[in-house]
Amino acid sequence: MDVGDCQREVDHLIDQLVAHADFQYREGNARVMRTALKLYGVRVPDLRQIARDWRAAHRGISTDAMLRLIDALWNGASYEERALAIFILSGYPRVLTSLTQETFDRWRTLIDNWGLCDGLATGLLGPWIQADAAERLDYLRTLIGSDDVWSRRLALVGTASINRGRSGPTIPDLTFDLIDAVKVERHPMITKAVSWALREMTKTQRDRVAAYIEANRDVLAPLVVREVSNKLRTGLKSGRERTE
Numbered sequence: 001m002d003v004g005d006c007q008r009e010v011d012h013l014i015d016q017l018v019a020h021a022d023f024q025y026r027e028g029n030a031r032v033m034r035t036a037l038k039l040y041g042v043r044v045p046d047l048r049q050i051a052r053d054w055r056a057a058h059r060g061i062s063t064d065a066m067l068r069l070i071d072a073l074w075n076g077a078s079y080e081e082r083a084l085a086i087f088i089l090s091g092y093p094r095v096l097t098s099l100t101q102e103t104f105d106r107w108r109t110l111i112d113n114w115g116l117c118d119g120l121a122t123g124l125l126g127p128w129i130q131a132d133a134a135e136r137l138d139y140l141r142t143l144i145g146s147d148d149v150w151s152r153r154l155a156l157v158g159t160a161s162i163n164r165g166r167s168g169p170t171i172p173d174l175t176f177d178l179i180d181a182v183k184v185e186r187h188p189m190i191t192k193a194v195s196w197a198l199r200e201m202t203k204t205q206r207d208r209v210a211a212y213i214e215a216n217r218d219v220l221a222p223l224v225v226r227e228v229s230n231k232l233r234t235g236l237k238s239g240r241e242r243t244e
Contacts, residue, residue, distance in 0.1 A: 006068050010076070013050065017080045020046040029079075035113035038078040047080060051087035063095050074107055082116050090123045097131035101139055104128070108143075111150040114189060121154050126161030130168045137174060144178045149187055156182070156193035160200040172205045176212060183220050191221040198224065199231045206232065 017040045026041025042050075066089070073085035089096055104125060111117050129136040143155035159175040162168070175197055182190050202209050213220070213228050227237040234240065 006065070006072055009054075009069055010072050010081070013054065013073070013084055014076075014078075014081065016050050017042050017078065017084075020050070029115075033079075033113050033115050035079055035115075037082070037112065040078055040080045042080045044083075047083050048087055051084055051091065054084075054088055055091045063098065066092060066095055074110065079113070079115065082110075083119060086116075086119045086123045090127075093127065096124060096128055099124075099128055101136075104139070108148070108151050108154055111154070114153070114192075117150045117153050117189075118157050121157035122161040125154060125158045127167070129158065130162060133168070133171075137171065140174065140178060144181045149189055152182055152185075153189050153193045156190070156197045159197050163197070163200045163204065165204060170201075170204055172201055172208060175201060176208075179212075183216060183224075186221055191223050194220070195224045195227045195237070198228045199237060202228070202231050 020042045021040040022043060023041060025043055026039050029039055029041060070085045070089050073081045073088070076082060076085075104120075107120065111120065129139065140155045140158060143151045143158075146152055155178055159171060159178060163170045163172065163175060179194050179197060182194065185191065198209050198212070209228065210232055213225060213232075217225055231237050
């Protein structure tokens with residue numbers, strides 16, 4: 001795939017975004033997610049299907065060609081182009097796990113909203129770290145020390161995907177260290193990510209999370225204390241009891 005072919009593929013994918021655009025969904029997205037990017041209003045199931053169809057039509061694509069396309073999408077003008085980059089690449093685990101830290105550094109500088117931040121963290125960063133945890137876990141420490149709020153959120157949400165424990169060991173010690181680094185912050189994107197990271201650990205580290213909340217009750221944001229305490233008590237961050 002040369003440069004011209006890559007642009008034709010991007011144009012073809014954009015045509016599909018336009019075809020699946022939903023005005024009402026776009027308006028709803030614009031209300032809950034601030035971004036300078038163009039919004040087509042394509043629902044997540046449709047984005048996933050577009051990505052699956054593209055992968056099915058390009059089974060023999062080379063790694064270099066794949067990464068050229070992903071970079072082109074990630075540099076696109078719309079939220080949905082970048083979301084497609086995540087959904088397409090997540091279907092090529094061998095390509096994903098071969099990425100470099102520099103690639104993630106380049107991509108994270110272009111994030112301006114929680115949707116892409118969380119998608120990158122759970123769909124790509126978490127699996128990438130798990131593929132070589134011994135060498136890559138320190139990258140989370142780099143991210144949490146960044147001046148950029150989206151990079152700090154990326155680190156926290158990345159732990160949430162790893163701590164699900166579906167494809168490797170969990171990282172509770174490192175997660176608590178990362179949370180300690182930002183627990184006094186009150187930026188809503190950070191406090192919500194801290195809550196998410198702690199709530200994910202209640203599944204495997206319930207007693208440690210409970211003890212952490214108790215020890216840091218006066219330091220953590222009230223939202224974090226409330227949501228995590230609710231999760232420990234009822235299994236839901238809202239605190240509403242589960243009903244059969």
